[in-house]
Amino acid sequence: MGEKPGPVAPEPMTEPIPHILFVCLGNICRSPMAEGLARRRFADAGIAAAFDSAGIGDWHAGAPPDRRAVNACWKALVDLSAQRARQIEPADFERFDHIVAMDAENVAELVAMAPPGHAAKISRILDFAALEEADVPDPYYGGHEGFDEVLGLIDAGLAGLMRHVGGG
Numbered sequence: 001m002g003e004k005p006g007p008v009a010p011e012p013m014t015e016p017i018p019h020i021l022f023v024c025l026g027n028i029c030r031s032p033m034a035e036g037l038a039r040r041r042f043a044d045a046g047i048a049a050a051f052d053s054a055g056i057g058d059w060h061a062g063a064p065p066d067r068r069a070v071n072a073c074w075k076a077l078v079d080l081s082a083q084r085a086r087q088i089e090p091a092d093f094e095r096f097d098h099i100v101a102m103d104a105e106n107v108a109e110l111v112a113m114a115p116p117g118h119a120a121k122i123s124r125i126l127d128f129a130a131l132e133e134a135d136v137p138d139p140y141y142g143g144h145e146g147f148d149e150v151l152g153l154i155d156a157g158l159a160g161l162m163r164h165v166g167g168g
Contacts, residue, residue, distance in 0.1 A: 017048040018165045021096040022125070023106050027055030027085035029140050029147070030102040032065040034125060034154045036078040041158050047166040052096070056109045058087040066140065072147035076155075093118040100125050100161065103135035126153065128160025 022034035031053035042049050055061075064070070065080045073080050092099070093115050099122045101107045110122045126134055136153045139146030 017050055018098060019050045019096045020052075020098045020100060020161070020165070021088075021092055022051070022053040022100050022102070023056065023088060023110060024053075024102040024136075025056050025106065025138060026060045026140075027053055027087070028060045028063055028066045029069050029138065030136055030150055030154070031055065032080050032083045032085070033069050033073055033078075033147075033151055034100070034102070034158070035083065036073050036080045037076060037151065037154055038158055038161075040076070040078050041155070042162060042166075045162055045166065047162055049165060052092075053083070054086050054088040054092060056088065056106060060085040061087055066147075068139070068144050068147045071144065072151045075148070076151060088113070090115065093121070097121065098123070098161075098165065100157075103138070125157035125161065128158075128164055129153075129156040130160070131156055 020038065022031040022038070024030035035051045035053035038051050063085045065083055070080050099110060101110055101122060101124050103124065107122055107124055111119050114122065124134065125136060131153070133153060136150055137146070139150045
């Protein structure tokens with residue numbers, strides 16, 4: 001008679017990685033900076049995650065990040081050259097586990113457009129930081145120094161976000 005097959009080893013369980021979307025007003029300053037810096041910080045910490053960024057509006061759709069954002073990120077060895085602006089879309093609320101906005105105005109817009117049951121995914125990046133500031137200011141109408149300040153605030157928020165999603 002045939003031999004009885006031995007036990008089959010189960011497939012290794014793989015944890016799904018968190019999908020994180022960063023959102024600002026036009027997706028050429030703060031949210032691409034957050035996306036680029038998050039890719040760098042999470043990789044350096046060995047935390048697997050997927051990232052994207054989007055804007056509330058479509059004014060800059062298809063455009064690269066603002067040159068001042070690119071310059072500020074270069075100082076942190078972060079390359080934004082492959083990024084292009086896009087507007088948030090309804091499918092993003094399904095696709096992403098965390099939708100991280102830059103300020104309270106962005107949060108209000110996102111909550112208003114979120115399908116039922118998805119508003120809990122929305123937060124501000126500085127909700128994860130131990131800072132007095134609650135919002136990352138929009139540097140668009142200022143000079144280079146505003147982008148450097150924004151990068152520092154985003155970095156502080158990312159440290160807390162990494163602890164939040166990385167379990168550490």
